[in-house]
Amino acid sequence: MTPPEMENRATALLAAYKEKGLKIATAESCTGGLVAALLTEISGSSAVVERGFVTYSNEAKTELIGVPVDLIAAHGAVSEPVARAMAEGALVHSRADVAVGITGVAGPTGGTATKPVGLVHFGLARKGAATIHLERRYGDLGRANIRWRAVEDALSLLELAVR
Numbered sequence: 573m574t575p576p577e578m579e580n581r582a583t584a585l586l587a588a589y590k591e592k593g594l595k596i597a598t599a600e601s602c603t604g605g606l607v608a609a610l611l612t613e614i615s616g617s618s619a620v621v622e623r624g625f626v627t628y629s630n631e632a633k634t635e636l637i638g639v640p641v642d643l644i645a646a647h648g649a650v651s652e653p654v655a656r657a658m659a660e661g662a663l664v665h666s667r668a669d670v671a672v673g674i675t676g677v678a679g680p681t682g683g684t685a686t687k688p689v690g691l692v693h694f695g696l697a698r699k700g701a702a703t704i705h706l707e708r709r710y711g712d713l714g715r716a717n718i719r720w721r722a723v724e725d726a727l728s729l730l731e732l733a734v735r
Contacts, residue, residue: 638657639657643657692708
């Protein structure tokens with residue numbers, strides 16, 4: 573069940589995008605579609621949510637949103653360049669005006685010394701603007717908490733883009 577404060581933020585976000593005639597796309601890895609699910613839980617979201625990509629595997633990142641294989645090989649899937657490429661790819665492969673990309677290590681396994689559990693990279697792409705990057709190191713809060721914290725930060729980025 574979605575926390576009421578998250579639903580309230582999502583409702584306000586959708587209203588702001590609708591007022592400006594903007595559409596959103598998501599490219600989600602570690603959040604597995606939670607951002608798109610939160611937004612589409614709200615009636616009338618189809619006026620704003622254009623599409624969501626769940627690109628959990630490296631192949632999905634490449635095949636669905638065009639993240640270059642060489643970029644993933646050079647930096648790893650959990651990296652600033654890949655988060656940026658995910659957001660930009662979602663924008664290119666949709667009819668959205670704004671796209672958010674999310675990639676990270678939700679745990680409890682998969683972390684390394686340089687990419688620990690709780691590391692999440694975000695990209696925010698908007699037509700006609702430079703792509704923004706955000707890095708968060710939540711720590712090992714547990715898989716569900718890391719994923720929901722990432723959803724909160726994705727909402728913050730989407731809020732920033734509509735101001």
